[in-house]
Amino acid sequence: MRNTTTASLALLASGALLAAATAHAEAEVDRDGWPSSFTVGTASQGGTFYIYGSGWANLIADELGGMTGGGEVTGGPTQNLALVHSGELAFGLTTMGPADDAMNGRSPLAPGVVMDNACAMFPMYETPFSITALSSSGITSISEIPDGARIGFGPAGSTSDVYFPAILEELGVNFERRNGGWSDLGGQLQDGLLDVVAFAAGIPIPAVSQLEVQTDVNIIDFTDEELAQITEAFPVSEFDIPASTYESLDEDSHVVSMWNFAIAGCDLPESLVYEATRITMENNDRMISIHRSAEESVPENVVHNTVMPFHPGAARWFNENGYDIADDMIRQ
Incomplete structure (x- = not known):
C-alpha cells in the first residue's frame, strides 16, 4: 500500500512539474507586438x-x-x-x-x-489541376471537350483562373470562360449550365465530392503527350490523384500540380x-x-x-x- 501511495505521489509530482514547465515555457514566449x-x-x-x-x-x-x-x-x-x-x-x-x-x-x-x-x-x-464533367456529357478526355465549351475556372484571379485557361489553350481547346466559387460552379455543372469545371484545389475537392453524391461524373486524365507539353510550358509537375480520393475513380488519375x-x-x-x-x-x-x-x-x-x-x-x-x-x- 505504501509503495502504491509513493508511486502515486511521485506521478502527481511529475505531472505538476511538467505543467509548471509548460506554463513557464509559455510565459517565456515574447509576445511583444502581437x-x-x-x-x-x-x-x-x-x-x-x-x-x-x-x-x-x-x-x-x-x-x-x-x-x-x-x-x-x-x-x-x-x-x-x-x-x-x-x-x-x-x-x-x-x-x-x-x-x-x-x-x-x-x-x-x-x-x-x-x-x-x-x-x-x-x-x-x-494543388492538382483536374477537369470534371458529368458522365452524361460523354466527355472522357480533353480532346473531347467540344468547341466553345462553357468552362468554369474558379474565382477570378485564383490559381485555376490564372493558369488553367492558358493550359487548355496550349492544348488547343476553345472555350467560353466562366468564373465563380467552386460550390457555385459545381451546381452550374450539375444543372447543365457548364460543360466542364477546371478545378485547381487540394484533394479531395469538397465540390467534387458533393457532385459525386448527387450524380455521375468523369474525372478526366491528361494523356502522356499532354503532360509532356504542359510541363514544358508551365511551372507545373506531373501528379497522380490516388484512386481512393473519389468514388468515381477506378485507378489513379494522371494530372499536373503546383x-x-x-x-x-x-x-x-x-x-x-x-x-x-x-x-x-x-x-x-x-x-x-x-x-x-x-x-x-x-x-x-x-x-x-x-x-x-x-x-x-x-x-x-x-x-x-x-x-x-x-x-x-x-x-x-
Missing part, C-alpha cells in the same frame, strides 16, 4: 483553401491563447498575396506560380508592382510567426483532421519553395530542427 486577432486569406467556400485556412486559423488561435483568428473568403492565391503584401491580412495561403509572378511584378491584380512584403511560412500541399505555401506579412513579429510555424509543423495529426491534404504539410516539403523569401520566424524553426534554409532565402 495582434489581439488575425485573419487568414483563403479562397471561395467549397474549396480546400477555405477549409484548410479557416481550420488552421482556429488551431493557431486555440494553441497560442489570448488572441482570436479566422479565415476570410477571398479570390484565392493571387489576391491573398496582394492583401498580405499590403498589410490588410496577417496571413494567407498561396501557390508558387502566383507567388513567383507577384514577386516579379507580374501579378494580374497589379501589373508592374513588386509584391515583396509577403514571406513564406510553411509547405501546405500540392505547390502551395502559407504566407505571412514580413513585418509580423518573428516570435509570432515562429510559434505559428512550430504549432503547425509539430501537430500534423491535427492538421490532417482539418483537411486530408495536410498529409503533405510536413517539414520535409519546405524545399518546394524556391521563389519567395521565408519569414525569419519560420526560417528559425526550420533551421533549429534540421531543415536548413539558406541565408539568401530568408527575409533580411
